[in-house]
Amino acid sequence: MSTTIDRDEVVRQVLEKKKYRCLDRDLVTFIAGKEIKKRTSLKEAIKGTTNKLHQVGWAYFAQQPDYTAHLQELAMLPTDLHTEVNRQFCLRLMQEHASTRERLPIVGEFYATLLADIQPVTSILDLACGFNPLALSWMPVEPDIQYSACDIFNDMTTFLQSFFAHFHIKGEASTCNLLSTIPQKQVQVALLLKTLPCLEQADKESARRILTGIRARTLIVSFPVRSIGGKEKGMRQHYASQFESLLAELGWHYRKFLFASELAYRIERDP
Ligand SMILES: C[S@@+](CC[C@H](N)C(=O)[O-])C[C@H]1O[C@@H](n2cnc3c(N)ncnc32)[C@H](O)[C@@H]1O
Known part of the structure; x- marks a missing residue:
């Protein structure tokens, strides 16, 4: 070579x-x-x-999002995120990213279940976020939540920054490459949703390094139970056994939650 x-x-x-x-x-x-x-x-x-x-990155989009049109529409919306018109806007945009689209039927149940007994939730770090920050209205969090999000596309994170600004959310969106740098912000909850398998496609050894590098008291990690094409292929069992052996090696305590389209783990650790 x-x-x-x-x-x-x-x-x-x-x-x-x-x-x-x-x-x-x-x-x-x-x-x-x-x-x-x-x-x-x-x-x-x-x-x-x-x-x-x-x-x-691109495999999760059927087509390139039209951020110019989304920003024009955002500018016309009322500034209270929880109004019906804004929730409809968020639902429509979340359809554009395969990962949030797949979560939509369970989005309310997903966050209500995972965040219920760690209330009040005051800060979140959403790693490899995709369009998940648009689900904020379905998350039981404090009104002055501090929400940090990162992903690999700078047009996506620029749009998310405008989204936070428009709705007066204390949010920060930035680009990142989790394969080389883990954001060091100290938070209550870190989300790493459906992303470890994706990162392992580029670097097989990345999971342990990323998990141990995150500075959060509660870590929520999830896995898809189907491929992007919709096939089951024993994914749930495969991810569960691989991830649970890593958690056992790390000696971390966790609770496991199975949703219709996603397998999630909530891990409590010292920050
Ligand atoms: C399966 S999607 C999950 C998106 C989001 N967490 C969710 O569950 O809705 C994987 C995400 O990881 C992002 N990603 C891929 N490689 C990454 C990297 N090295 N660093 C940060 N994000 C990455 C992709 O752009 C994509 O948005």
């Missing part, structure tokens, strides 16, 4: 492509660094990098 492919050139050419322009540079560099070790030409390394970026 060639080791002479220039990683920075791969990164430059990938970020020049319209589809990948909004991705976190650190993630593109991380993936390109792995791909150049497996490929024999610049062209192959670029293809390998874009394929992997598609798999970890």
Whole structure:
């Protein structure tokens, strides 16, 4: 295998492509660094990098969200998040990301169950958030909740920042690459929803490092029970046995919750 492919050139050419322009540079560099070790030409390394970026990010979208239109609509909405018109807006947008779309039938039950006995909830860190911050109106949290969220797309996080600002939520949205850096904000609850399998596609050893790097008293980690295409394929048993052995190794106490479309774990730890 060639080791002479220039990683920075791969990164430059990938970020020049319209589809990948909004991705976190650190993630593109991380993936390109792995791909150049497996490929024999610049062209192959670029293809390998874009394929992997598609798999970890774009695969959840049927089409690119129209953030310009979403921002125009947001600007016209009343500023109380919990009004019916705003909840309808959030529901419609959550349909655009496969992960939140799949959670919609259980979204109220999901957060009511997972957050019920850790009230009051005052701060949340939503890691690899996708469109999940748009579910805030379904979460039993304090009105002055501090909500931090991160994902790999900077157009998504810019939109989420405007969403927080419009509804006067103390929120912060930023891009991140959890494969290299874990946000060090100290919070009450960290969410890592349906994301570990996705991160493991790019780095098999990432789960333990990420879990132990998060600074939260309560950690909520979940797994899909079906693939993006809707197939069951024994996923629930597979993720459960893999994750429970990791929790046993770490000596962490947890409660397990099975929802129709998602398997969740709530872990209590010292911050
Ligand atoms: C299965 S989706 C889950 C989204 C959200 N947590 C939810 O459950 O609705 C996985 C998310 O991880 C994000 N992601 C992929 N690789 C990442 C990385 N290295 N760092 C941060 N986020 C990442 C993707 O963009 C995507 O939004």
